[in-house]
Amino acid sequence: MGDFFYKLKKDKIPFLAFIVLLILYLLIAFADFFAIYPSTYSNRKLAYQPPSKIYILDKDNKLKKPYVYNYIKTFNQNTLSIEYKQDRENKYKIKFFSHGYEYKLFNLIKTDIHLISKPDDCNLFLLGTDIGGHDVYSRLFFGGQISLTIGFLALLISFPIGAIYGGVSGYLGGIYDKILMRISEAIMSIPGFYLLIILASILPSNMNSQQRFTLITAILALIGWAGFSRVIRGMVLSVKNQEYIKSIETIGASKKRIILKHILPQTSSYIIIAITLSVPSYILAESGLSFLGLGIQLPDASWGNMLREAQEFANILYRPWLLVPGILIFIAVLSFNVLGDKIRDILDPKTMK
């Protein structure tokens, strides 16, 4: 393990990716601490407010504590559109490590301390608001909680299924192998995303958000296991005729024991590599699904469903702050790819020199 980290540290870019991911996961672990508004906050009267500008210099160019102005909503008679204007009357100081809404850290510790809190009587939307008047900045953290964990959870379901399925198929061989492999081939023959949207669309619409999250995870897992099981089967085929397996068989070990204890552990380094390399595809799949409105649904946030706003042309032209979740998806996926490549280089004996 120490050797692993040493090798990881030696290469700067993968190590940077590792740090980035660490930061991202820390941010979502302490989402409530970093958020300014609670996840349920919504004020339709303040839809599409632009990001609050933060000032640190006053009129005489003197350094001041960061402050913001309130925004006033006005209706422009000429363009027939709603405009937000700064109200330069009052300055509001931004508070740090101060009291905000109450929340429970890790569902255990009750507190109301936040990194940044909004000034009293003034709104603070660091990245503006969306159509429902949600604070985009705060929702980035809550959305990340879903987008960055759903992939891992789906992997936790799909990998054991794939490994056992491939292991049984490869070890038993013969007719079992034929039938099992035809089934997994059939699943692989359905274009994955088609299956995904069909499964997501037949979910009943009256579920609560937790049930929906669970089922979306299960659906993502259902797509991925088939391809994985084929690779495991191939590896099992090459292992099963080795002498140590024969000798365990002569001792009289059960088939279940041989598959679980002696064959599958041989594939462990491949499994670790495959896991890190498949997390990004699950993240992308979830975001695509939510982007189409078939995944995580309002009022819950995920980076994908936050990007739904980008389907409106006016939004990407005049409200570019709504595109921020896309950049975060990009950063997360890029980091996972870079890190995954490095882990493969470290663990794969073929590339060892």
Added chain:
Amino acid sequence: MSTWVYIIKRILGAIPILFIVSLISFFLIRLSPVDPLAQLKLNPAISKETIEKETKRLGLDKPVIVQYALWAKNFIKGDMGYCTDNTKVSVKIKSRILNTLLLSFCVIFFSWIIAIPLGILGAVSYNSTFDKLLTLFSSVGMAIPSFFFAVIMLLFAQKTGLFPVGGLTSINFQEMNLFSKIIDILWHITLPVFVLTTISLSSLTRQMRANLLDVLNSEYVKFAYAKGLTKTKVIIKHALRNAINPIITLLGFEFAGLLSGAALTEYVFQYPGLGKLILEAVMQSDINLVMASLMIGAIMLICGNLLADILLKITDPRVRV
């Protein structure tokens, strides 16, 4: 001769897979709580007779197994029923297949002619600045969510006015002559192709580079060098042929990825392809259309894989029948 035997064997092998696919998709959709005729019944333009005909055709009054048998029989005959807007499914799907094939073909063509030389250059200049930049760019290309990239490209089209925003044809398409029709389609298809090519290009370049690196380390390449052959000759004549085989296998997978990945891109660009069709069908719970497009998708994927296997059989004589 043996190639033909191989092809026939593979086609026969695809039949049980298609059968299982149809079973999976049929029961998946039938088990869902959606009434397959709900949309038809809601549409006032559709007569009672059509609905009764559909009920009979789908055998909705009979057990599920019979329903499946009926559906399978009709599907093989080419009769896929009616959509919710009373057009024939087969008519609707036919045009979409062509559009998706056109898109996929362009993407595969461009990603191959760009990715293979890039991958070769990367492997040959291993660890150079160029190689590192290539790795960086391909990582970036793989990490962009396709729909996000598509949205940004749409923004680009809107701002510059260089490309049309969405669709496959202009409004006055019918009045054009053949030449300007082709130009019009090419003009519309450029952005979707660009988005999808960038994404598939990245993984393909990496694969090509990795394969060639593997081959360059092998004994027979060292021997070719020892024989006194030039670097170009070793790479083109000896290393490349082995390095390209795994890429051909990937062709099948790539096609699969394209069918899936294109769905989102088609949706954003409003490109009338199979992916967008199935999305619309799903949103309107148009069961006939969903079933048919799922099957067609699977058939296209299997054909893609078959094509890749046959190509591999031709380029790599070691593949056994």
